[in-house]
Structure formats: C-alpha cells, structure tokens
Amino acid sequence: MALAIFDLDNTLIAGDSDHSWGVFLVEKQLVDAEVYRHANDGFYADYKNGTLDIRAYLQFSLAPLTQHSMEDLQKLHAEFMQKHIEPLMLPKAEALLKRHREQGDHLLIITATNGFVTRPIAKRLGVDDILATDPEVVDGRYTGNFVGTPCFQAGKITHLHEWLKSNHHSLEGAYFYSDSINDLPLLELVDNPVAVDADERLSHIARERDWTMLSLRD
Numbered sequence: 001m002a003l004a005i006f007d008l009d010n011t012l013i014a015g016d017s018d019h020s021w022g023v024f025l026v027e028k029q030l031v032d033a034e035v036y037r038h039a040n041d042g043f044y045a046d047y048k049n050g051t052l053d054i055r056a057y058l059q060f061s062l063a064p065l066t067q068h069s070m071e072d073l074q075k076l077h078a079e080f081m082q083k084h085i086e087p088l089m090l091p092k093a094e095a096l097l098k099r100h101r102e103q104g105d106h107l108l109i110i111t112a113t114n115g116f117v118t119r120p121i122a123k124r125l126g127v128d129d130i131l132a133t134d135p136e137v138v139d140g141r142y143t144g145n146f147v148g149t150p151c152f153q154a155g156k157i158t159h160l161h162e163w164l165k166s167n168h169h170s171l172e173g174a175y176f177y178s179d180s181i182n183d184l185p186l187l188e189l190v191d192n193p194v195a196v197d198a199d200e201r202l203s204h205i206a207r208e209r210d211w212t213m214l215s216l217r218d
Helices: 017-027 033-049 054-067 070-088 091-102 115-125 154-165 181-189 200-209
Strands: 003-006 106-114 129-133 135-138 141-146 175-178 192-196 212-214
Touching (some): 017 033, 017 106, 017 115, 054 106, 070 115, 091 106, 106 115, 115 129, 129 154, 175 181, 181 192, 192 200, 200 212
Parallel strands (some): 106 129
C-alpha cells in the first residue's frame, strides 16, 4: 500500500476553491464587492506566478469567517459546494482516486487552502485524509488567525512529516499529483511525482526530468 498524495485546486478539481469562495462571498454581498474582488483576483494572480505572500493572503481570506457563527458558515458552505464546487468536479479525477483506492493506497490531500473551505470537498471526494492550513477557533468562533505553519510550498512538507509521525504510513513508493510550481518541493520529495494539467514552469521541469504528465480535463 502506497501513499497517494494530491493537491486539490486545479488538480482534483477544475478551479481554485479558495478563489471561488471569495467569488461566492462577493455574490452573496457578504463583503465589499469591489474591494474584495480586486484583492481576491490579485492574490490569485500572485499564487499562479509563484509570488504569493501566504501570510498576507491568509489574513485576507480568513477575516470574513470571523463575521459569522459556525452554524451560518456551515449553511453558506453547503450552498457554496452546490453552486461553485460541484461544477468543478472532474470525472477523470474521481476515476484516478478510485483506481488508487482499489489498489489499497491511502489517499491524502495536501492543500494550502484553508480547512474550512477544503475539508468538505475532501469528504465529497472520498479522500481518506486532508492536510490544510487550519483557521484558529476560540470559543466556537473563527478568530481570523491560522494555526501553525501555512500548508504552502515547503510548508506542505512540514505538515506531511508531522502527519507521518503519528501514522503508520511512509513515503516509500509515494505519489504526489499537482498542477503548480508552488508544489515543486513536495514533488521533488516523492518517488512518483506527477504533473497534472501543469502550469508552464512545472510543465517545463516535468519534461526536463521525465516526470509523468497527465490531464484530468481533456
């Protein structure tokens, strides 16, 4: 049994759940539409360029969670899943997950997107575990802060090693599927790196190093 690790956004789903949550907040008029849309798009562009200030982005993206109760946030997330995430589901991605599941592999998502947004998506995909940047909760409400190291770039390796300490899994024969140059540190760590619908820089590296490349969209 191997560990099958997956990035989430633009890998297992055909879009970015973090950015989509921001779009949803604008649609619901829960934030200042013009200001929030501009900032949301700017952070997303930085992410794609590999220049994202993850701490500044987390401060921005977690702030709206502080304005609502857990009950209201759950209702909002259910609506978000239906309107924004279901249309991003990829049959080929679900088939890939099924194949690894049938091989007896342990399925693990590692994502920079915060756990409030992503844990329900991982559950929808039937993935065994998820490592994400977790928002801080105090007295039953989100504080706008995050816990520990952001699960981003090399931080994904930090989260993975911490997780491995408390599990019986190892990285021997492990797979990691990702679309993004931001995930190069973890791709370089595993035995079976796979570039999925990769951005231009990751595609170049994958071809140069003879890594497996595939598309879950065509």
